[in-house]
Amino acid sequence: MNEKQIIGEKAVDFVEDNMVVGLGTGSTVFYTIRKLGQLVKQGLHITGIPTSIQTEELATKFGIPISKFEDVEQIDIAIDGADEVSSELDLLKGGGGALLREKIVAREAKTFIVVADSSKLVQKLGSFLLPVEVIPFGVGVTKKNIYRLGGNVNLRESKGKPFKTDNGNYILDCSFSDILSPKVLERELNMIPGVVENGLFVEMADTVITVDQENNVVIKKLI
Template sequence: MNDKKVVGEKAVEYVKDGMVVGLGTGSTVFHTISKLGKLVEEGLSIKGIPTSKQTEKLAKEVGIPLVMFNEIEQIDLAIDGADEVDDDFNLIKGGGGALLREKIIAKAAKSFIVIADPHKRVNKLGAFPLPVEVVPFGFEMTMKHIQDLGCSPHLRQNNGIPFLTDNGNYIFDCHFPKISQPGELEKNLNLIPGVVENGLFVGMADKVITLNREKTIIINGRV
């Protein structure tokens, strides 16, 4: 069984005719978008708003009509993956480099569904290095300020040169020993000049779809 395919396709059940849907980025949501493309071909009427150029390309390939923010009043539902999910539904995202657009869309959505294969579930965030998006200007100084918060930041690179996000920014992958207060860390990171956004998504997920050890689908939601 492909865990990512199972949870990715399960999320599609929450998509209804006429919705504006935020389309996430990554290997799990790939299956969501592929399934939605098949349903659109069969008559489902939706509009998608992508979180990355990669997702935009995939959505066009499978036939999902896309819109821009200036064409819509709201996003009804956003579906995206995560690199880590804790017991309070807090997330680390940004392993694929799309964290800023992902957070903009998740915040704008009436409902935000997270799809995650079982090994993404953790008791405490922090085993996965936290991505922090920064502007290139003065990034060396920005790194020092991030480091002062108690982590070891590493500039993400691609073939020996700094990785660039879709927004033309850099990413630091930050290794914290543990993240016991994700809400406080999220705010402190975003107070640093040069930091554009960080990959902590605190209190944003409304539902998390995953599997248990027996490979049964589990859907947890906020009360």
């Protein structure tokens, strides 16, 4: 098994019968969803809350019952990947463009578990471009305001056109080099009119599942 499969399947150990499970988006959590589908076929009862249309389609394919956010009282556990995980377990997410729904689900979950292969572990966030979801109206002005915070900004494109999220918004990929104060930057970005949400997930991860150099599972917990 590769790192992503080892990590993704390990996260399933935290899922219990009759839980409402937030299902993340990405290549590592794919293995979580596939494994959960196998367990559902064996009798596990869960309800999934997907963080993207892609994840909803994947969960349906693997036989996981899906519910709407407003139809559940709480989310017991959310499992998602990350593009970067700092030594303080802060996250940079959004490479797949689902950061808004991912943050909503993660924030509401009683427990938020992150699955991240060893390449995602960093001392400080910022090597990966920081995605910021913005409304299309006034996007040029929004870009200027992010630039004033010190970010170099590029509009994400797909097939020669602006990439659109599941919410119909644009993504600005921003370079801030090393992000020394992610909590401050997260707040400052979200105060800009036109910004819907950004990919900094600060003090949100309860547990990070990764592997060491020998592919042994390592579980890190927020202290």
